[in-house]
Amino acid sequence: MKTFNVPVIYRSPLITAIKNSRKQLDRMKKDFTPTVLDFGPLKVLLARHFGFCFGVENAIEIAFRTLDENPDKRIFLLSEMIHNxxxxxxxxxxxxQFIMDTAGKQLVPWxxxxxxxxxxxxxxxTTLEIEAKLTSLGIAPLQYNTTCPFVERVWNKAEQIGQQSYTVIVHGKPGHEETRATFSHSTSSTPTVVVKDMAxxxxxxxxxxxxKPAAEFYELFKGQYSPGFDVVKDLQRVGVVNQTTMLAxxxxxxxxxxxxxxxxxxxxxxxxxxEHFADARDTLCYATNDNQSAVxxxxxxxxxxxxxxxGYNSSNTSHLVELCEERxxxxxxxxDEKLVSANEVEHWDFHHKQELHSFTFLPQKxxxxxxxxxxxxCPDALVEAVIRKLLSFYGLEHKIEELAAKFK
Structure with missing residues (x-):
């Protein structure tokens, strides 16, 4: 797989060494057992797969290269490049400068x-509507395009099954940038409706x-179906695609x-x-699958x-939290700044969208x-920083370098 030129500030010598070691031992990615980092009073079980995926590294490389190559130009992002x-x-x-926030609110006038x-x-x-808006302003919309190839694969699948007269059901969060983009692309070729969960x-x-009577659909799914959606006709042949960061x-x-x-x-x-259902399971993102399987x-x-x-607004991260919370x-x-002390931690409750300050953290054992x-x-450098911070609570920061040497 292609490698990218990601700024060194996001890299971690320790995490890179661990990932390279695991890759050598498990080239087919069949082993989802964690890496055990035993520091004595502290043992860290590090997931087999985590951190920057192909799409994120691709986006970071393009964005920072664009900055380096255009020092005298104004540079804008449609919204947050990634959720970190x-x-x-x-x-x-x-x-x-960000033109919009993650909810689509305009920050910079067109x-x-x-x-x-x-x-x-x-x-x-992004949506086809925003691409058209940029074109109308004389800006080539796809000249600096960091769209994840796996997101584009979902769009391609939606178009493919749409051409076969299937309606597309998108499993995604209706307000998420990726789902809004997928909905726009899918709607251009076939009727489309978004469902956020199994319910x-x-x-x-x-x-x-x-x-249920067809008339109720338009209120219950308000804002989640394409213009002209015919609930009787358009639900006779369907296929399911997904926002790539959902629970696979x-x-x-x-x-x-x-x-x-x-x-x-x-x-x-x-x-x-x-005859009535299109198989679109190959739209599931490999990184989403790997990270969730690793958890x-x-x-x-x-x-x-x-x-x-x-990032607290990261969909894929919240699903990892969701899996862990079950156990x-x-x-x-x-x-790492959120780890205040061995007894205090500031952490995000994504269910209620609020940061909590807990005074019960590491157990006394x-x-x-x-x-x-x-x-x-999430950059690997942050994961290493978290490990270092945890070790500092035990006076063991020096153990990091010893550990990195073992994996080289």
């Missing part, structure tokens, strides 16, 4: 842009089966559920299911607590075992 505050703040510090400006499309991609998929199924198991469960609904509704067999492997071990590092106390932090992972937009 450290990377986005670094770009802001270099003079980049009319203030001119053809000499550079506009970078973030890793989530909404089950609700949608009641319109497929006719259990949930996307698959939704696809399997909708497929079974269609089979029952039209008395289909496994051989004839394709599943991590959770087979015994530990006192879990720490997940990443043990979990702390979602954005950086002979050896504390911590599971550690991070989201796909």
């Amino acid at each position: 505050p450290h990377v986005n703040n670094d770009l802001l510090a270099r003079g980049v 009319e203030s842009l001119n053809p000499e400006d550079i506009v970078i499309i973030p890793a989530f991609g 909404e998929a089950q609700l949608l199924a009641t319109f497929i089966t006719g259990e 198991t949930e996307t698959q469960a939704i696809a399997d559920y909708i497929r079974n609904v269609m089979m029952d509704r039209y008395a289909l067999t496994a051989a004839t299911a394709g 599943t492997g991590l959770l087979q071990e015994e530990a006192d607590l879990a720490i997940v590092v990443g 043990l106390p979990t702390f979602f932090i954005s950086s 002979e050896q504390v075992t911590i599971m550690l992972t991070s989201g796909a937009s």
Whole structure:
């Protein structure tokens, strides 16, 4: 797989050494057991896969290269390039301006842009409407495009099944930049509806089966269906694609559920299911799969607590937190600075969108075992910083260099 020129500030000698060692031992990525870092009173179970994915590294390389090559031009990002505050703040510090926030609220008026400006499309991609807007301003919309190739693969699959007269069901968060972009691209070729979870998929199924009157659909799914959507006609042939950062198991469960609904509704067999349901399972992102599978492997071990590092508005990171929370106390932090002391931690409650300050953190015992992972937009340098901070609570910071040497 291609390697990227990512700024050294995001790299970690320790994490790089560990990842390279695991890669040599497990080239086919079949082993999801964690890497054990035993420091005596502290044991860290490091997930097999975590941190920057292909799409994120691609976006970072393009963005920083664009800055280096255009020192005298105004450079804008449509919105946050990735959902990590450290990377986005670094770009802001270099003079980049965000045109919109993550919810789509305008921060820089379109009319203030001119053809000499550079506009970078973030890793989530953008809508066809925004591409058209940039074109109307004399700005080539795809000249500085960091859209993740795996997001584009979802768009391609949506177009492909749309051309076969299937309606696209997008499993995603309706307000997320990636889902908004996927919805726009899909809508250009076929009727499209967004479901955020299994509950909404089950609700949608009641319109497929006719259990609910069609008129109710337009209120229950307001803002989540394409213009002119005909709930009777457009739910007869469907396929499911996803926002790439959703829980892969949930996307698959939704696809399997909708497929079974269609089979029952039209008395289909496994051989004839394709008459009303398109198989689009190959849109699941490899990194999302790997990171979530690594957490599943991590959770087979015994530990006192879990720490997940990443941006608080990162969808893929929140799903890792969700998996860990099912098994043990979990702390979602954005950086090592949130580890105040052995007894205090500031962490994000993504269910209620608030930061909590807890005064119960590391247990008082002979050896504390911590599971550690991070989201796909989190620099490895932050993960190493978290390990260093944890070690500082035990006076063991010097152990980092000894550990790195073992993996070289």
